[in-house]
Amino acid sequence: MFTITLHISFFLYLLFYTTAAAATIGDTANATPYIPSDYFLLDCGSSSSLNDAEGRKWSGDARSKFSPSNISNTSLESTASKQDPSVNRVPYMTARIIHSQFTYTFPVxxxxxxxxxYFYPVNYSNLDIANSFFYVTSGGYTLLSNFSAFLTVSAMKPAVASLRKEFIVNVRNNQILNITFLPSPNSYAFVNGIEVVSMPENLYIPGSDHQILLVPNQIVFNIDNSSALETLYRLNVGGNEVSITNDTGMFRLWLPDDDYTYSAYGFPPHREVSIQYTKDTPPYTAPQIVYTTSRTMGNDSLRYNLTWKFPVDSGFYYLLRLHFCEIQLEVTLENQRVFIIYINNQTAQRGADVIQWSGGTRIPVFKDYVIMVTDPDGRQSKQDLWLAMYPELDFRPEYADAILNGLEIFKLSGKDxxxxGANPELVLSPLPGPPTLSPQKKNNKKTSSLPVIIGTVVGGGSVLVFILGFLIFRRRRRVKALGSTQPKSSWVPLSDGSKSTKTSGSSLPSDLCRRFSLEEITSATCNFDDNFVIGAGGFGNVYKGHIDNGATTVAIKRLNPSSNQGAREFQTEIGMLSKLRHLHLVSLIGYCNDNREMILIYDYMAHGTLRDHLYKSKKQPIPxxxxxxxxxxxxxxxxxxxxGAKRTIIHRDVKxxxxxxxxxxxxxxxDFGLSKLGPKDVGHSHVSTVVKGSFGYIDPEYYKRQQLTEKSDVYSFGVxxxxxxxxxxxxILNFPEEPVSLAEWAxxxxxxxTLDRIVDPNLKGEIAPECLRKFGEVGDSCLRDNGIDRPGMNDVxxxxxxxxxxxxxxxxxAHGGGGLLPAALASPSAPLLHGEATTTDDDEVFTGSVENMSRSTVSNERLKSETVFSEIMNPAGR
Structure with a gap:
């Protein structure tokens, strides 16, 4: 489905660095790390000093001169109720629990x-972490407002246990840095660790001689020393994580960009290559390893953009710092690689030429751009910030390509x-069904009503303005999930009786979608007995069960907590199927959402999946x-x-x-867990969305453009x-020479x-030639490269x-009414068809970057071990 012919530059690159180890280029002396003048590490909630995993010494805040003198009266020390193995280290071992205003003071x-x-959101001292909401201010800036570390961590993907928030604040007078914690009403604050490190004067708040362009106006945007910044993303593009001890002296963490990028080649790090830093790009700008890794566009550079996507808060300006360095052997002159930079689909830079900017190879350079991210609904919410690059063909460059080595994204403080930003939502819109709350809970009027404090300004150790007003934020139920002994997972269960600030299209009709209790489901499956398992997939096990006193046989699909799928797919399935009724759509009987379980109940399908009767099965072949x-x-x-519905429904996982x-x-x-509604406006032909589906079935046009249409389903159905x-x-993994794509082969x-030569041997003599030709014509038309050329499903x-x-x-x-056609298709089968078929295993999951896969050839080992898409589903049924 995808051609994999590596760009020639990749081979030249590898050839160059194979020999580079023998003769190191450049002088590493100019990469002397920065030595911070101020450096504090405070282990909050601790009375002793301990070293962290990197060997840095953290001082306990209990007796610290940086803590307030009345520390014992306003806060308490506590250890976590449980310790995740990933954070079983300083500073996450202890926490400072804060019940009133609390200020740390650092001389700087x-x-x-x-x-x-540093935050590790679990229960401390019998306090429910779900009720922790607080403010953090410093030097007149509000860093966090009504902040919940628990909600923030719960919403993060991939799943994490802890959180590190990094801010940049400029100390302009009195050489004092205050960091004040203030709990929201009826709540408490906590913190596990505080780190304060100085940085070079003009690193991120540059002087007037450094040009920052505002996108798309292309006018100069000034960031002065009255601004504060929050670091959102710091990425080593195309490379691995760069730890804080391998940074340039400021202990910055550079993460891989794999979770944010689409379809680009990544070059591995080569530490033997020396970067020639300059006055404009000093050694502390970024570590050398950042400039010796990169992503480029590869062989299909004219067919898609080099693209990244980042969730951010709307209502703020954002600074994007792009790091570049040409280290590939063949790119040494101007106009060899020239490209356009787009930010949020708006042109940020035309004629981007790294050699022209830097003056030569192995000389790093960075470019800064600022853009405002707004919300079309006029309210603060999460929006996607896109960065994309494309060859600038008007310049007639020697290579149609683009490159990026590193990326940093910062939020800029507003005028206030x-x-x-706003906290993420813990739960999705509530599902319908009979209430499950007990009468005591229904009548409880003290359920965590959390007001929002409009503004707090703390500076110089004194509170100037504290509370300007209260607004009712929302009712929040206590979440008991953190005390559960169930394994951690990336999904968050829906909570009974919870409310959402986001409205769904409509509530589910109770007469079409029945809600089951967990007791009913465990009874129907004999407590999920393995003997009742009839299938398994990316969602979890499927059980055969009996409900209504054994009168009805059903299929029960239970979410596995370790699955990549979760609440979103669960609700999508219910929302779609509860409103659809058709002879050729599986019927959803109901669901269960009790006790952290997500379970779907369907009509029982006695003959299983279509795939079960085609290959890798001992079942009788279907005529x-x-x-x-x-x-x-x-x-x-x-x-x-x-x-058939008011809006097109695109299945997105036809197989x-x-x-x-x-x-x-x-x-x-x-299986409608990945389904999407088509565009609202008839003037739009597609829905822009991240690529999801199953490997081998995904429409290549959808992949390249991230534009989903109903013709994407047509392509999958052609497969x-x-x-x-x-x-x-x-x-097909057992092809004589290499694995092949069935779509391309057929x-x-x-x-x-020669289609008759690849027909299932079990069908030999059954298919009429005219029927085969028509069937092949339909299949071929479904698999055309351009969606506009494919038929609609009515034509199919x-x-x-x-x-x-x-x-x-x-x-x-031939037979006067029925039977086989003995001589109709007597042509021999291809050699491939002699012998038993070998297929992908049901448990194989493909994730990652698509460039490693092929339209006609794929490495067998890569198919088994490497990754294809960021959210590819299991080839087995979900």
Missing amino acids: SIGPKFIRL GSLA WKQRLQICIGAARGLHYLHT STNILLDEKWVAKVS VLFEVLCARPAI RNSYRKG VWGLEFALQLQEAAEKM
Whole structure:
């Protein structure tokens, strides 16, 4: 499905650095690390001094001169109720619990400082961490407002246990840095560690001689020393994590960019390469290893942008610092690699030429851009900040390519001195069903009503303005999940009776979607007995169960806590299927959302998945005519999704394991966890969204553009059609020379007129030539490269029905009413088809970057071990 021919620059790059070790270039003396004049490490809630994993010494704050004199009266020391192995170290071992205003005071020199706050949100001293909301201010700036470390960590992906918040505050007078914690009303504050480190004067708040462009106006934007910044992202693009001890003396953490990027080659680090720092880009700007890793665009540079996406808070200006360094052997002159930089789909820089900017190879340079991120609804929320690059072809560069080595993104304080954003939501919109709260809980009027404090300004150790007013924020239920002994996972369960500030399209109709108690489900499955398991997938195990005193047989799908899927897919499935009823869509009977469980209950499909009857199975092969009828049924189900509702529903995960067969062999499309509604406006043809689906079935146009249409389902269904015909998986691993894409292989065979040679050997003599030609025509049309050239599902249904008519007509002519066609298809099968099929294993999950995969060839080992997409689903049914 994707061609993998590495850009020639990659080979030249590797060749260059294979020999570079013998002759190191440059002088490493100019990379002397920065030595901070102010450096404090405070282990909050501790009475002793301990070293962390990097060997840095943290002083306990209990007897510290930086803590207030009345420390014992206003706060207490505490240890965590449980210790996650990932944070079983200083400073996360203890916490300072704060019940009233509490200020740490640090004597510092004038100039900008890093303030790093460390949080491990678990229960302390019998206090519910879900009720911890507080403010943090410093030097007149509001760093955090009504902040919940618990909600923040719960919403982070990939899942983490702890949080490090980094701010940049400029100390302008009196050489005192105050950091004040203030609990929200009826709440408490906590902190595990505080780090204060000075930095060079003009590192992130540069002087007037450094030009920062405002996007898209292309005018100069000034960041003066009255601004505060929050570090949101600091990335070693194309490389691995750079630890704080490998930074340039300021203990910055540089993370990989893998979680934010799309389709780009990454070059590995080469520490033997010396970077030639300059006055404009001094050694402390970024570590050498950042400039010796990069991402470029590869061979398909004219077909997609080099793209990254970052969630940020709306209502703020953001500073993006892009780090560049040309270290590839073939790029040594101006106009060899020239590209355009886009930020949020707006042009930030045309004619970007790293050699022109820096003056030569191995000389680093950085460029700063500022953009305002607004919310179309006029309220503060999370929005996506996009960074993209594309070759600047108007300059006729020698290489159609772009490059990026490092990236830093900072939030800039507003006019009110605030950096604070809104807390993320803990739960999704509430699901329908009978209330489960007890009468005592229903009548409890003291359920954590949390007012929002409008403004707090603390400076010089005194409070100037504390509370300007109160607004009712929301009712929050106590969350008892943290005390659970269940394993940690990346998903957060929906909470009964909770409310959301976000409105869903509509509540689910209770008459169409029944809510089950956990007791009913455990009874139906004999407490989830393994003997009742009938399938497994990316979502979790599927059990056969009996409800209503054994009168009804159902399929029960239970979310595995370690699954990559969770609350979002759970609610999407319920929201979609509860409103859809069609002969060829699987029926959702109900759901269970008790005690951290997420369970879906469906009609039982006696004959399992379509894939079960095609390959890697001892079941009797399905006859050709019946396969055709199954394909027609599935196509009708998809056609209903695309046209039968007010808005188009795009399934987004069409594959043979998501087509189920009931006791009468009627096909039903299932698994709507990844489904998306089509565009609201008829003037729009697509929905822009991150790529999701199953490897081997994903529409290449959707992948390249991140633009989802109903034609993406058509492409996936085309793969299914050839699965049905050939009894082969979407990626064939046992091809004589190398693995191949079924879609590409089948299309080539159809165009060469040799489709009969790759037909399932079990169908030999069954398929009429006219039927085969029509079936191949339909499958080939579904797999066309451009979505606009593919048929709609209504045309697919018509084509398959015509193929069935051709088959029945041929049978009638040959046998007077039915039976096989003994000599109709007597041509020999291809050598590949002799012997048992080998397929991908049900448990293989592919994640990562698509450039490692191939349209026609893929490394067998990579298929088994490397990654393809950031959110590729298991090829087995979910």
